[in-house]
Amino acid sequence: MGTGRRKQQLRWVWVALVLTLVASFVLMTLAPALAAASSAAGPSTGAGGSAAPAGAGAPAGAAGSPEASPQEAPAPGKAVVVLGADLTEAQRQEVLRLLGLDPATWDGEPLILTHQEEVALVGDYVPREQLGSRAISSVRVEPAEPGSGIRVETKHITWVAPEMYAEALATAGVKDAVVYVAAPFDVSGTAALAGIYKAYEVSAGENLDAGRKDLGAREIGVMVRIAQEIGSPEKASQFLTLLKERMAEHPPTSREEILALIRELEQQLGIQLSDALREELATLVEKLRDAGIDWQAVTAQLQRVREQVNRFLGEDTPIIRDFFNRLWDWVLAAVDAVRSWFGQ
Incomplete structure (x- = not known):
């Protein structure tokens, strides 16, 4: 039971890290647009x-x-x-x-x-x-x-x-x-x-x-x-x-x-x-x-x-498509990195 509980805790830590990294990426990507809009x-x-x-x-x-x-x-x-x-x-x-x-x-x-x-x-x-x-x-x-x-x-x-x-x-x-x-x-x-x-x-x-x-x-x-x-x-x-x-x-x-x-x-x-x-x-x-x-x-x-x-x-721009493509690639890289940290 102790081993199973530890694995479950590690999975939750893994999920939390990935979500944190994704949120950081989104904020970094949106920052230029928000700055341009506010100016x-x-x-x-x-x-x-x-x-x-x-x-x-x-x-x-x-x-x-x-x-x-x-x-x-x-x-x-x-x-x-x-x-x-x-x-x-x-x-x-x-x-x-x-x-x-x-x-x-x-x-x-x-x-x-x-x-x-x-x-x-x-x-x-x-x-x-x-x-x-x-x-x-x-x-x-x-x-x-x-x-x-x-x-x-x-x-x-x-x-x-x-x-x-x-x-x-x-x-x-x-x-x-x-x-x-x-x-x-x-x-x-x-x-x-x-x-x-x-x-x-x-x-x-x-x-x-x-x-x-x-x-x-x-x-x-x-x-x-x-x-x-x-x-x-x-x-x-x-x-x-x-x-x-x-x-x-x-x-x-x-x-x-x-x-x-x-x-x-x-x-x-x-x-x-x-x-x-x-x-x-x-x-x-x-x-x-x-x-x-x-x-x-x-x-x-x-x-x-x-x-x-x-x-x-904008509805007439490929930026959204490009953003999510880059986001997905970045998430996959983050997942691989986190897995390597836990030896999985």
């Missing part, structure tokens, strides 16, 4: 259950105003909301909720983005059928802590992954910002970049370089086509991130080197691009190479994004 506005649950910040820090003004004059633009350093000009009043209320704001209490003054502004930015790089004929996508941008990188969350955006926006924004020179993109129904999201630029420039109090903004728009167009061709927005974004990292390490000097690098990364990620898309991507890389961009700074912004669990509860 932004306080979180609240918007429509559809997505976590987004509440209206703290929102610009002052009259809610629901159809237009915002330049004199009434929010002060730099504050959260800025840009709404699509063609939203109905009911859709405006819904979009505000999706952006984490309570329409009944928010007293901010949104800026307005027209379809003409969208076309002017991305019209040369995105097929007309994707652009549509109305300005629907809306955004909220707020400054983040220095060194925190770019964080993007989306709702009802079907063609452009959050990582794609982050890539294009880093190319355009955006730094340390929290970005929310939403629509009242599913849209491609290809035109939302214009709204993000507009909001960021007001929030940061400075204009982005026009050439780099154009490169960011071109990037979005190319990445969407890559995502369509390989069937994975996440891999399309990963592909371009790796490409930029390699450009920062060893800038290609010829088109042949660029094409060789593209093929090498295709093999590394297990994807295959068409010849036409490969050539289009090579042209983009040439323009990025010749733009005089500090790629070390760009990749640093993107690296900070990867280091944060910044969309832990």
Whole structure:
């Protein structure tokens, strides 16, 4: 009986140790996300259950105003909301909720983005059928802590992954910002970049370089086509991130080197691009190479994004799946370690 009781006690000790280790892992994993959330506005649950910040820090003004004059633009350093000009009043209320704001209490003054502004930015790089004929996508941008990188969350955006926006924004020179993109129904999201630029420039109090903004728009167009061709927005974004990292390490000097690098990364990620898309991507890389961009700074912004669990509860992100996969692997390793301690 004494031996059986001792074994039972050891099993309980084993279970307690594993649970303690699992709890420690969960807390360590969630800490970056909680820290990022606390540095932004306080979180609240918007429509559809997505976590987004509440209206703290929102610009002052009259809610629901159809237009915002330049004199009434929010002060730099504050959260800025840009709404699509063609939203109905009911859709405006819904979009505000999706952006984490309570329409009944928010007293901010949104800026307005027209379809003409969208076309002017991305019209040369995105097929007309994707652009549509109305300005629907809306955004909220707020400054983040220095060194925190770019964080993007989306709702009802079907063609452009959050990582794609982050890539294009880093190319355009955006730094340390929290970005929310939403629509009242599913849209491609290809035109939302214009709204993000507009909001960021007001929030940061400075204009982005026009050439780099154009490169960011071109990037979005190319990445969407890559995502369509390989069937994975996440891999399309990963592909371009790796490409930029390699450009920062060893800038290609010829088109042949660029094409060789593209093929090498295709093999590394297990994807295959068409010849036409490969050539289009090579042209983009040439323009990025010749733009005089500090790629070390760009990749640093993107690296900070990867280091944060910044969309832990997003329904359109693989982070949850990755988290539980890593958690399971870690638990198995902990179990093996505990068993070895007890000689089992």
